[in-house]
Amino acid sequence: MNLRKYLKVYKKFLHTSLASELEYKTNILIDLITAILSLIGSIFLLSIFFQNNGYIGGWKFEQALIIQGIYTILNGITNTWFNPNLTEIVKHIREGTLDFVLLKPIDSQFFISLKKLNPSGFLEVMLGLFLLLFCVRINQINLNLSFLTLSLITISCSICILYSLWFFISTTTIWFVKTWNAIEVLRSFLYIGRFPLNSFSFSLRVFFSIFIPIAFITTIPSEVFLGFSQLWKILLEFIVATIFLITSRKFWLFALKFYSSASS
C-alpha cells in the first residue's frame, strides 16, 4: 500500500467534505446546538439515576461521568466519520454507485469508510474531551504516561470495535439491500454504553460483552481512567478489536464477490 498516496487522497477527502458541509451553514449550526443539548440531556439523565442512590453498579456519579465523556467522544467520532460514510454504503449498493468506487485504483474499504466527514461531529469530540478533563480534576486522576498510553489504546480499540460492527452490518446490504433498521438497532445499543457495565444484570452483562460488545467500548477505557482496570480486560479488548477489524475486512472482500451491481 502506497501510504503517501493514501495520505494525499485522505487530505482531498477532508477538503471536499469540509467544502461540501460548509455549503450549508445553517445545518452545521443546528448540528452544533443538537450536540450541546444532547450532552446536557445525557448528564441530566445520569444525575437522575444517581439522585436516590450515590452508587450504581459500584460507580459514583463523578466516575460515571467518565463513561459519559468517553461515550460523547465515541458518539462524536460516529457522527464525524461512521454516520456519513457507512450509511452511504447502503445507498451505494441500492443505487449501484458502488461501481465507481470499485473501479478506482484505491482500496474500496478505505474509500467508502473515509470519503465523507461531518465537521459538526468534531464539537461532540471536543465536548467529550472537556468532560473527561473535568472528570480528571474531580476524580483527582494522576495524568502520567502509562495512564495516557493505556487510555489511548483502549479508546482506539473501542473505535475499532464500533467501526467494525457498523461496517459489518452495512456490508450485509450486498445481500439484503436494505439494512437501515439494523443500523438503527446498533445505534440504540450504543446508548447502553453510557452506563457502567456493572449496573446491568448478569445476563445483560454477558449479552453486551459477548454478542454485542458495546460494554467493552466505554467501560474498559473508563476503568483505565479510574485506575482500577485489570490488564486482562485491556488485553481482551485489544484482541476483540483486532478480531473485529480483521473479520470486517475479510467479510467485505467476501461480500464483494456477491455484488451484482444495480441494474441500469
Place this chain on the structure above:
Amino acid sequence: MVQNIIDVRNLSKSFNISSKEPGLKGTIKHFFRRQTKSLKIIKDISFEIKEGEIVGFLGANGAGKTTILKMLCGLIYPSSGSILVSGYLPFRRKENFLKNITLIMGQKQQLIWDLPPIESFYLNASIYDLDKFEAKKRIKKLSEMLEIDEELFIPVRKLSLGQRMKSELLAALIHEPNILFLDEPTLGLDINAQRNLRKFLQKYNKETNATICLTSHYMKDITSLCKRVICIQEGAISYDGNLDLLLKKLSPVKEILIVCRSEDDAIKLENSGFTVKNKIKNEITIKIENSSITSSLKTILNNFDIEDLFINEPPIDEIIGKVLIKKDYDI
C-alpha cells in the same frame, strides 16, 4: 497487426432472481417463503475486440448488454467462461488494470453533488496518483476538447444535464484510460448535447487510439461512432460484425419516390419492369435492391422525363428494432 485488447470466451452469467405473485397473499408468501430461480442472463458468448476499435452493443432492454460491460470492467464475477481485458482478468481489479479503464454510465454520477466539478477532478487525480501540475494539464486539455470552461467552477447541482455529463466524462477520463466502457452515455441529453458528446468521443478515439465499448438506445450514437456492432438477444450474440453489412442484410431494398413530368411518363415507368409500391398521378414509388441502385437510377434518368427524385432510407431504428424485438430473426 492490431492486437486484441479484449478477449471473451464462452462467457456465461446467471443471477438468482426472486419472483412474487400479485396481491396481499403473494406479498405474505414472498416474505416468508421467497422463491428464487437461477436465470442465465448471459449465454456462452465469445468475441474479441481490437485495440482502437469502437464497438456498439445492441440489444433490447434486459438483453444483457450492461451485464456484459460490467463483467468486462470487473464489477461482476462471471459464472463461467473467461475474459481477458488488456491482458488482465477484470474481476481481480488489479491497480494497473483499473488505471487502464473507465466506466461511464449515463444514469449514474460520481461527481460530488454540492461542489463544483473541478473538486471531483482533483480528487480523482489524487486517486490516480497524478501530481497537481499533470492534473491541471489534463483538465485543461479535456475541458477544451469537451468545450467546458466556466461550468467547472459551478456546483454540480446547478449544472444542466448536458453540462453534468460533460463533467462526468472529464472526471472519468482524467487518468487517460485506453479502454472506455460507456453505458448509455447520451441518456436524457438534448440533440445538441448528444452530438457534442459523439464528436468528443470520436476525437478522443482518434487522438488516443482508445478502445470504446458502447451501449446506447439512440441509434445515432451507434451509427456515427461504431463500425462494428454486437447484437445481443436474450443473452446470446445474434450478430457480430460490420454495421453497414447488417443494415444491408436487414434492409436489402430502398424505396425511391419519383416525380415524373407527366402522368404518361409515370405509366410508362410503371410498366417498365420495376417493382412498384404505389402510384398517385405523376408520382410513383418503386423498390430497388441496394446492389443495383446506381444502374437502375441511371436507366430511369436516361429513359424517362423526371422532375424530381427522393431516395427513402428506411429509418435505422426501425431496422435494428426488428432485430432486437423478434426472437428468431435470421441475420
